[in-house]
Amino acid sequence: MKDLESLMERFRGGDPRALARVISYLENEEPVVEQIMEQIYPFTGKAYIIGITGSPGAGKSSLVDCLTSLLRQKGETVGIVAVDPTSPFTGGALLGDRIRMQNHATDRGVFIRSMGTRGSLGGLAHTTADVVKAMDAFGFSRVIVETVGVGQAELDIMHLADTVVVVLTPGAGDAIQTIKAGIMEIADVFVINKSDLPGADKITAEVEMMLDMQGYQQKWRPPVIKTSTLSGQGIAELLEAIENHRNHLLQEKALGEKRWSRARNETLELAQHIWQRIITRELEHIRPILDAVARREKDPYQGAREITSYLLKKYNK
Ligand SMILES: Nc1nc2c(ncn2[C@@H]2O[C@H](COP(=O)(O)OP(=O)(O)O)[C@@H](O)[C@H]2O)c(=O)[nH]1
Ligand SMILES: [Mg+2]
Incomplete structure (x- = not known):
């Protein structure tokens, strides 16, 4: 993305308007968030x-x-x-x-x-x-x-x-x-x-x-x-x-520890949110499993395992 490149250049150059723009992107959860984070996190x-x-x-x-x-x-x-x-x-x-x-x-x-x-x-x-x-x-x-x-x-x-x-x-x-x-x-x-x-x-x-x-x-x-x-x-x-x-x-030496657990929690939470989204998006496809549990043909643990293995297969790329 060309715009991003010049935006980041201005950001690194200390232009406060570029900072304001970056923050707006972060707030609005545009797909560009991941690209920005990749650039600024280091x-x-x-x-x-x-x-x-x-x-x-x-x-x-x-x-x-x-x-x-x-x-x-x-x-x-x-x-x-x-x-x-x-x-x-x-x-x-x-x-x-x-x-x-x-x-x-x-x-x-x-x-x-x-x-x-x-x-x-x-x-x-x-x-x-x-x-x-x-x-x-x-x-x-x-x-x-x-x-x-x-x-x-x-x-x-x-x-x-x-x-x-x-x-x-x-x-x-x-x-x-x-x-x-x-x-x-x-x-x-x-x-x-x-x-x-x-x-x-x-x-x-x-x-x-x-x-x-x-x-x-x-x-x-x-x-x-x-x-x-x-x-x-x-x-x-x-x-x-x-x-x-x-x-x-x-x-x-507690500052490092504090920040380490912050990074850990943040990353795990993000991963959880991503999985939650995937499950929501896949609801139609996993519906038969849920129905089977409701009919008591499968137990909930079995259903959850099947959903997990279906998602892992589908998103294993
Ligand atoms: N008497 C007094 N009033 C204060 C003091 N600090 C803030 N205020 C008043 O308290 C109100 C709320 O202040 P503000 O900083 O906006 O509070 P915030 O909502 O916690 O951000 C304002 O009317 C301030 O003028 C203080 O040290 N003494
Ligand atoms: Mg205030």
Whole structure:
């Protein structure tokens, strides 16, 4: 494909419009995805990936904005993926986000992309992982993934981060709800944002207490950091905590392991999705086997074996 060749050339040359185009392809699951991945994957693995999750309105985007400014001061380049599955505006952004983004609009060292409900083969988490790879391959030294922490999909998305930051705010029940959502377990760093509001100390103590109760056998105890994006309080400390966690992973040789199991899971999931698709596509052909099981002429195990051997024969090329 000729177009792809010139697109990739511009991508390698650092043209942000080429990156935007590549991401659109990845999001829309065009057949070209596989060709793009073949080209960009060898260049991935250099960026450090930071995940930021928390309830809507917790201040995630504001924190990303502050962190980005600080990272830029330190000479890092930053790719940002904002994932909001609840937003119907695919590729769009909330008004507040748009205004914030303007702080970095003219900065070549920053690239921001919003993603909505659109998922492809493997769903939103998988597409997000591919978009992160594109930013990584493009050469950003840090990629930040912001996602609304409400359910399993967001937890899945956070698995692609090297360091996961969970954002809480002063307010009744917030900490307790977070445990229920299973987010507590994936946090490497806790942030109590809006600590300019009353109640910040209380929730900080609550989280520390929960960490105490977990009776940390792990070598890393997530720090709890109070921030305010209004005053800038705690932002430098947050970045330091992220870098500390990164150093911890490197020291323990845990970063490589983390990334190894990520690559493994991703590949296996993809293979499973491919098989699921094949089965769906072949439903008409395997129908007689299913009917035979329904008539109790074959048992389900026998039926499954026959389907498998039929598919293996057919797709063995
Ligand atoms: N008081 C206070 N408000 C904040 C702080 N950070 C963000 N906000 C406000 O909280 C609202 C939601 O922020 P946003 O960053 O969009 O949250 P997100 O939905 O988690 O991305 C906005 O009106 C922000 O101005 C903070 O540190 N203190
Ligand atoms: Mg946001």
